[in-house]
Amino acid sequence: MTNTANTTAIACNVNSVEALTPGISRVVLSPEQAAGYQAGQYLQLVLSADDKRPFSIASIASSKLLELHIGTPAGDTWSSAALTHIEQQFRAGLPVMAEIGLGQAQLRQDSKRPVILLAGGTGFSYVYAIAQALSAANASQPVFLYWGVRHEEALYYQTELQQWASQNKQFRFIPVVQQPGTAWQGRTGLVHEAVLADFVSLEAYDIYIAGPFAMAGVAREAFAEQGAHREHMFADAFAYI
Numbered sequence: 001m002t003n004t005a006n007t008t009a010i011a012c013n014v015n016s017v018e019a020l021t022p023g024i025s026r027v028v029l030s031p032e033q034a035a036g037y038q039a040g041q042y043l044q045l046v047l048s049a050d051d052k053r054p055f056s057i058a059s060i061a062s063s064k065l066l067e068l069h070i071g072t073p074a075g076d077t078w079s080s081a082a083l084t085h086i087e088q089q090f091r092a093g094l095p096v097m098a099e100i101g102l103g104q105a106q107l108r109q110d111s112k113r114p115v116i117l118l119a120g121g122t123g124f125s126y127v128y129a130i131a132q133a134l135s136a137a138n139a140s141q142p143v144f145l146y147w148g149v150r151h152e153e154a155l156y157y158q159t160e161l162q163q164w165a166s167q168n169k170q171f172r173f174i175p176v177v178q179q180p181g182t183a184w185q186g187r188t189g190l191v192h193e194a195v196l197a198d199f200v201s202l203e204a205y206d207i208y209i210a211g212p213f214a215m216a217g218v219a220r221e222a223f224a225e226q227g228a229h230r231e232h233m234f235a236d237a238f239a240y241i
Contacts, residue, residue: 009046009097010035012066014090017083020156023073024122027086029066029096037061037101038109039133040126040208042236043068045082046097053082054102056210058125060132066100069125069156105208105234107133113206113232116199117145118219120191120211121154128157130208131164131171140170144198148176148191148211152184174198192219202228209235217241 012029020026037043039060044052059067072080089096107130115134117127124147134143149155152175161173176191177184187194192215199205202223209216216237224230 007099009099011095012098013095014086015065017087017090020069021153024069024071024154024156025083027068027070027083029068029098030064031066031098031100032095035061035066035100038106039129040106040234041101041103042126044099044102045085046099047082047085052099053078055082056123056126056129057100058128060129060136062136066098067125069122071122103236104239105210105236107208108206108234109133109137111206112141114142114204115139115144116195116202116205116207117143118148118191118195118207118209118211119146120148120215121150123210123212124157126210127208135164135168135171142170142172144172144174144195146174146176146191146195148178148194148215150178152177152180152186191215192222195219196222196226199226202226205232207233209233209237211237213237213241 011032015028015030018026037057042054042056044054046052055068057066058069059065070079070083072083086096117130119127127145131145155175158175165171165173174187174194176187176194180188207223207228209219216235220233
């Protein structure tokens with residue numbers, strides 16, 4: 001699979017920065033020139049020539065905008081510095097620079113296999129883009145989107161996904177909460193274990209995974225033991241674990 005990366009940094013105007021939760025922000029960028037990428041690819045925000053920070057793109061190319069979900073939990077400095085840079089450029093009316101269309105875990109458009117999308121935390125932005133692309137293509141295969149979070153407040157797009165599921169019988173949304181509050185009535189525990197509980201065999205599925213590297217590694221091994229083919233599991237994390 002060739003990488004369609006635009007390795008030249010493109011100037012992107014900052015349209016908006018808004019809080020989705022106290023620790024997660026939604027950033028919308030408008031590239032000043034055409035930015036080619038595929039659903040499931042990521043960009044690198046260029047803070048300097050020697051400091052480039054990757055973020056999954058939550059939008060699809062037809063939108064003409066780049067949507068990012070940036071998590072800045074307490075104690076985090078890596079993502080916080082990137083968000084601070086974006087906010088500073090936004091306030092100054094200046095663009096940010098980004099290398100767009102990176103990664104090898106993009107949606108395989110020619111596959112007709114049913115799809116499992118697995119996300120932990122803000123890894124959701126990756127699977128959200130793939131889900132949008134499948135919807136835009138009027139894909140006929142079943143799609144199961146599993147989103148694991150620590151607390152239910154982090155399910156910032158839950159309402160939209162529930163609406164999708166109610167309108168499309170081929171799309172299912174399964175949120176999974178590790179530390180639920182007393183009002184939570186959905187699934188609990190580890191998100192990859194919810195997948196294992198729901199499928200006797202994963203042999204027939206294309207599986208796309210995003211989230212902490214440790215989660216991606218554990219999920220890959222557990223899914224393989226339950227029949228998933230390694231060549232049909234996709235995650236950019238696999239290149240590093």
